Amino acid sequence: MARTAAALHILVKTKDECLALKQQLDKGANFQQLAKRHSLCPSKKRGGDLGEFRKGDMVKPFDDAVFKGEELVVLGPVKTKFGYHLIKVLYKN
Numbered sequence: 001m002a003r004t005a006a007a008l009h010i011l012v013k014t015k016d017e018c019l020a021l022k023q024q025l026d027k028g029a030n031f032q033q034l035a036k037r038h039s040l041c042p043s044k045k046r047g048g049d050l051g052e053f054r055k056g057d058m059v060k061p062f063d064d065a066v067f068k069g070e071e072l073v074v075l076g077p078v079k080t081k082f083g084y085h086l087i088k089v090l091y092k093n
Helices: 015-026 031-038 042-046 060-068
Strands: 004-012 049-054 074-080 083-092
Touching: 004 015, 004 031, 004 060, 015 031, 015 074, 015 083, 031 042, 042 049, 060 074, 060 083
Parallel strands: none
Antiparallel strands: 004 049, 004 083, 074 083
16 A cells, blocks of 8 residues: 655635536646645645655545545545645655
8 A cells, every 4th residue: 555645736615616626627727727826725836736745644534535546636525624625646655
């Protein structure tokens, strides 16, 4: 099982906003551009790039989605105490 991963994410306040962004992504919108424009996380400056992190570093719902989900597919909405996330796993090791 993977112990590290790298991912991009977009964090927003509402599930509806999250679903609307996912629709845009499904139609071919650029994940990193949407992150820069809409995400509430400081990672938005890097297009939502969280870099590499270890299993257990993130809050449980986020961690579960990353380590159980597929790579290069937009996962979400994933609800955490911070809001709603769309997550794109770049790789897992």
